Amino acid sequence: MVIKIGVSACLVGHRVRYDAEDQHNPLVERQLASCFELIPICPEVGAGMAVPRPPIQVIQGRAGIRLCEVDDHTHDVTQQLRRYAQHVISELAPELSGFVFKSRSPSCGIDDTPRFDEDDQLLLSVGAGLFAGMLMKQFPSLPVIDECKLEQPQQCREFIRRVREYAKEKRINHR
Ligand code: SF4
Known part of the structure; x- marks a missing residue:
C-alpha cells in the first residue's frame, strides 16, 4: 500500500x-518521492487566497494568534485559514x-515562524504557523518536519522511519 505524506506545495x-513564485527544494523529492506519495x-x-496576494504575518494578541496582511492588519484572514485547516483535518x-x-x-x-506584536514593531516569539499548528494539535503523533531539518541526514532518516512506523500502526488499527 502506498504511504501518503502531505507537503507544502511551494516546496515541490x-x-x-x-509573490507567485515557488520555493522548490529538490531535496524533498530526491529524499522522499521514491518512498512515499507526496x-x-x-x-x-x-x-x-489569490496568487499573487499581499504577504501575511502572524500577530500575537491577547486572545491568541491572528494572521493579517503585513501592510494592513485590518485585513485578517485567520477565520478563512481556520476553515480550510478544519476541512483538511x-x-x-x-x-x-x-x-x-x-x-x-x-x-x-x-516551530520557527516569527510572531509580531499588534504594532508590528516587535518580534515577540517564534512558533508554529496557523495551518501546521492546527494539524499538529489534532494529530500530535503525526510525523512532521520542515525542509531545513530535512537537510540533516539523521533527521531525514528519522522522519522516514517515523512515517513508516506511523503508517504501519494506522494499518494495524484499521484491521
Ligand atoms: S502557505 Fe505559503 S509556505 Fe505554505 S504551501 Fe502555500 S506558499 Fe508554501
Whole structure:
C-alpha cells in the first residue's frame, strides 16, 4: 500500500507563494518521492487566497494568534485559514502518514515562524504557523518536519522511519 505524506506545495515547485513564485527544494523529492506519495497542499491557496496576494504575518494578541496582511492588519484572514485547516483535518489528514512543511511560513512553519506584536514593531516569539499548528494539535503523533531539518541526514532518516512506523500502526488499527 502506498504511504501518503502531505507537503507544502511551494516546496515541490507549485508557484503558490504570495509573490507567485515557488520555493522548490529538490531535496524533498530526491529524499522522499521514491518512498512515499507526496500530496501537495497550499493552505493559503486552498483557503481561497489569490496568487499573487499581499504577504501575511502572524500577530500575537491577547486572545491568541491572528494572521493579517503585513501592510494592513485590518485585513485578517485567520477565520478563512481556520476553515480550510478544519476541512483538511477532517477530509485529508486521516489518509496522511506525515507532513513536510515550509519553514518560517505564517501558515506552514512548525516551530520557527516569527510572531509580531499588534504594532508590528516587535518580534515577540517564534512558533508554529496557523495551518501546521492546527494539524499538529489534532494529530500530535503525526510525523512532521520542515525542509531545513530535512537537510540533516539523521533527521531525514528519522522522519522516514517515523512515517513508516506511523503508517504501519494506522494499518494495524484499521484491521
Ligand atoms: S502557505 Fe505554505 S504551501 Fe502555500 S506558499 Fe505559503 S509556505 Fe508554501
